[in-house]
Amino acid sequence: MATSSGPGRVLAYLESAKNLTGSACGLAGLALTFTGLAGAYWPVVVAGLYGAGALIAPPARPAVPDFPDGSERLEALRTDFATLRAYLGEVDLPPAAAGRLVELTEVLDGLLAPGWVSEVLATDPEGVHALSRAVHQDIPESVDTYLRTRWWTRITPGSEPPERHLERQLELLHREAEALAGGLREAESRRQETHTRYLEDRGGL
Known part of the structure; x- marks a missing residue:
């Protein structure tokens, strides 16, 4: 060597x-x-x-690592989200929790769908991280923990119903997803307002 x-x-x-x-x-x-x-x-x-x-002479400088950008991370996340949805389709959930899960996945699907929304999201590293955390960790953990706890509840009745925790977790995750979507919407609104002020200043109005 x-x-x-x-x-x-x-x-x-x-x-x-x-x-x-x-x-x-x-x-x-x-x-x-x-x-x-x-x-x-x-x-x-x-x-x-x-x-x-x-x-x-300037010292030698190692090349900067070439990490995936936001668009590449979102593309990989779309594939993982499809895998997650296939898993969720096999899970038997109570009606209330299932309804909250549908609401949550609809918001995530809208954020991840190819188009200008995901292009804006790709420029927000924190937003991409939050979305990745929801898909890779939060949702699978919430559902899997419910399934495991439900089994124990059946053999040791009398404890708090696990579906209450699941419903609350999905509600909180839905709020986070909506907050992320709202932040992107506000960013676009500010961009529109900035362009309006630019045109007004340019025209002297």
């Missing part, structure tokens, strides 16, 4: 800005030598100019 990395490091340095800048300064030192200005100390002059050039 060491033998393979050694030549690679040497090659990387030869191609680096430090070596190229130092070499250019070293060539300037050789030019001084040929003109007789460096005198008998020309090796020191050349080496010194090379070192100075290597020092002033």
Whole structure:
């Protein structure tokens, strides 16, 4: 491993800005030598100019990681949302909870549908994160916890009905989704108002 990395490091340095800048300064030192200005100390002059050039050159900078942008994350999230809906279609829920779940998934479906809404959402990292959390964590956890708790309730009756917690959880998630949609709507409204003010200012009205 060491033998393979050694030549690679040497090659990387030869191609680096430090070596190229130092070499250019070293060539300037050789030019001084040929003109007789460096005198008998020309090796020191050349080496010194090379070192100075290597020092002033900007350090090597690693490439910035290429992470998926908002559009790519939403595209992957649409696939995961379809998987989630298939799972929810196999779950037997009480009528009230099932109704709240339908309301929630309708809002999420509207936010994720390809079009200008999702294009606006893609520019909001916090919104994409909140949507991803709902699809990947909150909804599956709420439903699965209900199913597991319901089984225990059947063999140990007398505890609080688990569907109450599920209904409350789905209600809170629905509010979060509506708040996200409302924030996008307000952003578009502000954009419209800004354009109106721009036109008014441009026309001197």
